[in-house]
Amino acid sequence: MAxxxxxxxxxxxxxxxxxxxxxxxxxxxxKVPTQPRFHGRHQLNRYPDGLEKCIGCELCAWACPxxxxxxxGAENTEEERFSPGERYGQVYQINYLRCIGCGLCIExxxxxxxxxxxxxxxxxxxxxKLIYEKQDLLGPLxxxxxxxxxxxxxxxxxxxxxxxxxxxxxxxxxEEAEEQRQAGV
Amino acid sequence: xxxVVENKETAAQxxxxxxxxxxxxxxPKDTLIIRAxxxxxxxIPRFCDHPALAPVAACRMCLxxxxxxxxxxxxxxxxxxxxxxVRTQLTSEIAKxxxxxxxxxxxxxxxxxxxxxxxxxxxPLQNQAMSDGRxxxxxxxxxxxxxxxxxxxxxxxxxxxxxxECARCTRFSEEIAGDKFIEFLERGTKQxxxxxxxxxxxxxxxxxxxQICPVGALTSSAYRFRSRPFDLVSAQTTCEHCAAGCNxxxxxxxxxxxxxxxxxxxxxxxxxxxxxxxxxxxxxxxKRVTRARVMGQAALLPDAVEYAAQELTKxxxxxxxxxxxxxxxxxxxxxxxxxxxxxxxxxxxxxxxxHSQEEAEFLAHSVAGGIITATYKEIESAPSxxxxxxxxxxxxxIVFLRLRKxxxxxxxxVFAITHLETKGLTKLGSKNILVRPGDETxxxxxxxxxxxxxxxxxxxxxxxxxxxxxxxxxVGERAAVIPGLLSALVELSTATGAKLSWIPRxxxxxxxxxxxxxxxxxxxxxxxxxxxxxxxxAAIWGVDVKDLPHTRGLCAEEIIDAAISGEIxxxxxxxxxxxxxxQPAKLLAALEKVEFILSLSINESDLTQKxxxxxxxxxxxxxxxxxVNWEGRPRPFGKAMTQNKSLSDSRIISMLADAMGHDFGPLxxxxxxxxxxxxxxxxxxxxxxxxxxxxxxxxxxxNQMLLSTFxxxxxxxxxxxxxxxxxxxxxxxxxxxxxAAAEKLQIKNGETLTVTTSTGSITLPVEICQVADxxxxxxxxxxxxxxxxxLNAHDGSVVMxxxxxxx
Numbered sequence: 001m002a003x004x005x006x007x008x009x010x011x012x013x014x015x016x017x018x019x020x021x022x023x024x025x026x027x028x029x030x031k032v033p034t035q036p037r038f039h040g041r042h043q044l045n046r047y048p049d050g051l052e053k054c055i056g057c058e059l060c061a062w063a064c065p066x067x068x069x070x071x072x073g074a075e076n077t078e079e080e081r082f083s084p085g086e087r088y089g090q091v092y093q094i095n096y097l098r099c100i101g102c103g104l105c106i107e108x109x110x111x112x113x114x115x116x117x118x119x120x121x122x123x124x125x126x127x128x129k130l131i132y133e134k135q136d137l138l139g140p141l142x143x144x145x146x147x148x149x150x151x152x153x154x155x156x157x158x159x160x161x162x163x164x165x166x167x168x169x170x171x172x173x174x175e176e177a178e179e180q181r182q183a184g185v
Numbered sequence: 186x187x188x189v190v191e192n193k194e195t196a197a198q199x200x201x202x203x204x205x206x207x208x209x210x211x212x213p214k215d216t217l218i219i220r221a222x223x224x225x226x227x228x229i230p231r232f233c234d235h236p237a238l239a240p241v242a243a244c245r246m247c248l249x250x251x252x253x254x255x256x257x258x259x260x261x262x263x264x265x266x267x268x269x270x271v272r273t274q275l276t277s278e279i280a281k282x283x284x285x286x287x288x289x290x291x292x293x294x295x296x297x298x299x300x301x302x303x304x305x306x307x308x309p310l311q312n313q314a315m316s317d318g319r320x321x322x323x324x325x326x327x328x329x330x331x332x333x334x335x336x337x338x339x340x341x342x343x344x345x346x347x348x349x350e351c352a353r354c355t356r357f358s359e360e361i362a363g364d365k366f367i368e369f370l371e372r373g374t375k376q377x378x379x380x381x382x383x384x385x386x387x388x389x390x391x392x393x394x395x396q397i398c399p400v401g402a403l404t405s406s407a408y409r410f411r412s413r414p415f416d417l418v419s420a421q422t423t424c425e426h427c428a429a430g431c432n433x434x435x436x437x438x439x440x441x442x443x444x445x446x447x448x449x450x451x452x453x454x455x456x457x458x459x460x461x462x463x464x465x466x467x468x469x470x471x472k473r474v475t476r477a478r479v480m481g482q483a484a485l486l487p488d489a490v491e492y493a494a495q496e497l498t499k500x501x502x503x504x505x506x507x508x509x510x511x512x513x514x515x516x517x518x519x520x521x522x523x524x525x526x527x528x529x530x531x532x533x534x535x536x537x538x539x540h541s542q543e544e545a546e547f548l549a550h551s552v553a554g555g556i557i558t559a560t561y562k563e564i565e566s567a568p569s570x571x572x573x574x575x576x577x578x579x580x581x582x583i584v585f586l587r588l589r590k591x592x593x594x595x596x597x598x599v600f601a602i603t604h605l606e607t608k609g610l611t612k613l614g615s616k617n618i619l620v621r622p623g624d625e626t627x628x629x630x631x632x633x634x635x636x637x638x639x640x641x642x643x644x645x646x647x648x649x650x651x652x653x654x655x656x657x658x659x660v661g662e663r664a665a666v667i668p669g670l671l672s673a674l675v676e677l678s679t680a681t682g683a684k685l686s687w688i689p690r691x692x693x694x695x696x697x698x699x700x701x702x703x704x705x706x707x708x709x710x711x712x713x714x715x716x717x718x719x720x721x722x723a724a725i726w727g728v729d730v731k732d733l734p735h736t737r738g739l740c741a742e743e744i745i746d747a748a749i750s751g752e753i754x755x756x757x758x759x760x761x762x763x764x765x766x767x768q769p770a771k772l773l774a775a776l777e778k779v780e781f782i783l784s785l786s787i788n789e790s791d792l793t794q795k796x797x798x799x800x801x802x803x804x805x806x807x808x809x810x811x812x813v814n815w816e817g818r819p820r821p822f823g824k825a826m827t828q829n830k831s832l833s834d835s836r837i838i839s840m841l842a843d844a845m846g847h848d849f850g851p852l853x854x855x856x857x858x859x860x861x862x863x864x865x866x867x868x869x870x871x872x873x874x875x876x877x878x879x880x881x882x883x884x885x886x887x888n889q890m891l892l893s894t895f896x897x898x899x900x901x902x903x904x905x906x907x908x909x910x911x912x913x914x915x916x917x918x919x920x921x922x923x924x925a926a927a928e929k930l931q932i933k934n935g936e937t938l939t940v941t942t943s944t945g946s947i948t949l950p951v952e953i954c955q956v957a958d959x960x961x962x963x964x965x966x967x968x969x970x971x972x973x974x975x976l977n978a979h980d981g982s983v984v985m986x987x988x989x990x991x992x
Contacts, residue, residue, distance in 0.1 A: 055300060055301050056410065057300030057305075058413045062415050072412070073301075073410040073412075073413075074410055075409055075410050085298075085301065086333075086334075086410075087301040110300045111300075
């Protein structure tokens with residue numbers, strides 16, 4: 001077959017492409033799921049009764065090569081308990097202007113408190129808004145969870161929590177939270 | 186922790202030759218293996234070993250192989266002998282195996298909570314488990330657990346699971362501090378540190394145990410979970426709390442001080458510091474003056490300075506300057522220069538406490554001019570030390586530690602002329618001569634005149650001891666109010682050859698004396714009335730000698746009186762507390778009367794509320810400076826928080842002077858240090874020795890007693906504000922009287938009594954102990970015992986004492 005003139009061969013490529021599968025994603029109208037292990041926004045996880053897993057140890061901050069994480073620990077008290085054990089993370093900030101999504105923080109976390117979600121929409125027109133605070137990062141309260149501060153399940157230790165022996169909040173914990181809510185009102 | 190093998194000049198015959206890891210080494214006799222190995226650069230792992238504590242071989246981590254010995258030996262407790270062949274973990278499988286075995290045992294019950302442990306990241310156990318332990322553990326059974334944390338005191342918390350039973354804390358408390366509050370309880374696996382049930386670990390030195398704990402077993406409430414070691418920026422600083430001049434490590438995170446630690450200085454604080462120096466720093470953050478104010482309204486700094494300068498110019502010559510005892514040497518220098526050159530007066534006094542003309546003369550004669558009388562090192566070699574109106578543990582705790590070390594070495598005997606026996610004096614094994622306030626002068630003079638005929642054996646003994654070369658007399662700031670005492674002590678010192686050292690309570694007092702923040706003194710020990718001295722200073726300051734005042738100025742008390750009578754029209758105040766003054770009510774009256782008050786202050790106080798112009802100044806961590814400690818040793822420190830923009834007192838004074846038409850230059854620290862080095866000292870300029878006679882003790886009526894009072898180390902001082910954990914370890918606030926007085930009042934231990942003067946009364950529980958006859962002791966500034974504020978009284982004042990709530 002004789003070769004097409006150069007001008008036409010260009011059109012031929014265009015014509016062929018019209019019948020190929022389209023790779024363009026119609027973001028933001030259509031959001032395509034990421035790969036399951038994509039490094040997206042972080043999440044601070046909870047134990048099944050709602051207590052936070054974070055112990056404020058700052059190992060994530062230490063591991064971070066971009067210095068994107070700031071943690072300040074504090075002591076749990078009988079009146080105000082946020083995590084099992086003695087210590088919890090009082091201040092927890094991740095600066096997404098700095099975060100490079102490498103996931104070293106996840107590896108450093110000794111309690112699996114910090115994991116990454118697949119959420120990738122980390123852009124804004126305000127730098128301040130890209131510093132995520134603890135309340136922005138905490139995982140949602142699922143069924144059976146009570147928002148801290150509240151006491152641990154009676155008769156358990158932080159080791160029991162760690163070993164997965166606590167599976168949901170007890171009625172006492174719900175009652176306690178309710179009492180605190182009413183006292184707050 | 187670094188260790189130094191004592192570099193004594195050792196004669197050749199005292200050296201022995203031995204080998205460590207096949208390396209031949211010569212060391213002085215009685216050198217511990219672990220120290221000799223350090224000299225070679227070999228670090229043998231250890232927990233219990235601490236160079237300042239006696240060997241105990243409790244942790245067994247430092248096992249080494251010694252040729253000829255059947256089993257590995259602890260290198261921290263075995264001294265080298267001639268020809269000994271030692272093999273450490275570097276060359277011996279036996280030593281390495283032994284150390285790994287010990288580490289494995291230590292870790293069996295040690296919890297894996299490093300992420301939440303305050304020691305994590307700077308933990309010898311963590312580090313040495315990595316460097317000298319087995320790679321994995323063979324124990325999979327459950328660890329022993331204890332309840333935690335246990336409160337040993339409000340400040341010190343114990344986590345028993347983490348303890349490796351090295352006994353550093355108990356040995357420190359017993360050997361160094363002399364406070365046997367903590368001890369091992371139980372046996373075997375249950376062995377644990379503990380306290381007696383009703384006796385918390387309220388030692389003034391308890392914080393040191395947290396620092397030397399090689400694991401996270403002892404932690405402090407104040408620092409608990411506040412940060413991790415890798416967050417902290419460390420700076421070398423000097424403690425601002427007392428005249429000891431401790432070398433400190435200040436750790437801060439994001440411009441906030443997180444903790445302070447003792448930093449080794451063999452010449453001063455050795456490895457230790459006191460709890461006040463360690464924990465009392467909340468004032469750096471709380472209630473700061475952040476903006477300049479004029480008449481209560483926030484103002485720009487240049488405007489406020491301009492206004493203050495106008496007002497001060499208006500009252501030139503009629504201004505009093507009260508600076509307090511907390512300024513750095515450099516800032517004190519600036520105040521001194523500003524007062525003389527810009528304000529044209531000698532009305533300046535740093536003494537915001539009971540003081541006297543005699544004291545000012547004594548300071549000019551025996552202290553000012555960079556005189557180094559005694560040093561910490563000399564305490565250790567002194568055959569005897571006489572303490573006069575000075576309670577070392579309460580008023581200068583590091584001096585107390587040195588004294589205790591000297592006494593423990595059995596070289597030094599301590600005598601005290603005191604109003605009462607105290608815990609500190611008892612721990613020093615002090616021979617106490619109890620006197621009533623006012624009788625000290627007579628005692629010193631009598632004893633001086635006829636030592637041998639004295640009926641009092643103790644005084645005779647004191648005389649023979651104090652005459653031995655190298656003896657030291659320590660006198661505290663309280664001697665100022667006892668007429669003739671300082672004069673008598675100067676005589677005693679001259680007659681016996683004993684060194685006379687003045688130990689003030691505050692960090693800036695000695696420096697203030699050196700730069701002449703006194704009505705009778707110019708910088709460098711020059712007196713204000715000596716023409717030549719004034720000329721020398723005028724030359725250094727670059728002013729005409731005629732522009733400097735040539736007369737003695739007014740002391741603090743006179744300034745306050747003059748302000749009340751209207752002769753002084755304006756006051757310049759630097760970092761003061763009203764309640765420090767002998768008669769706070771009078772100071773308040775003076776503040777009401779004067780036309781203008783300028784206050785340069787770190788923190789807000791009742792005093793800044795009364796000032797017309799308030800200027801914020803930098804605290805110690807925000808500027809460079811120098812504190813001169815009681816020895817006369819300069820203790821310079823750099824700016825810890827390098828990002829901080831606060832201005833020091835000196836920089837503000839430079840602006841003030843500029844606005845008043847005097848060019849002082851920028852008065853940076855380095856400028857001032859240059860001026861100070863040009864100062865020099867000439868003995869000719871020394872003031873004359875004070876010659877004062879003893880006062881008369883008033884005759885006491887029924888229910889009347891003489892007051893004795895001093896500040897306890899941990900009390901209501903302004904710099905200790907905002908630290909409840911520290912405040913919880915303070916000694917109990919009690920009045921102390923002797924058994925005879927108790928009988929007269931028909932009062933028992935623990936019952937309350939009331940002390941009354943014309944201005945108010947204080948009710949306290951009573952403790953019956955060894956106090957001089959008809960003397961009652963009260964803590965000066967421990968609520969509810971605010972002696973100066975409520976009673977307007979000081980040592981030797983007559984007070985009414987009655988049983989129960991009120992007379």
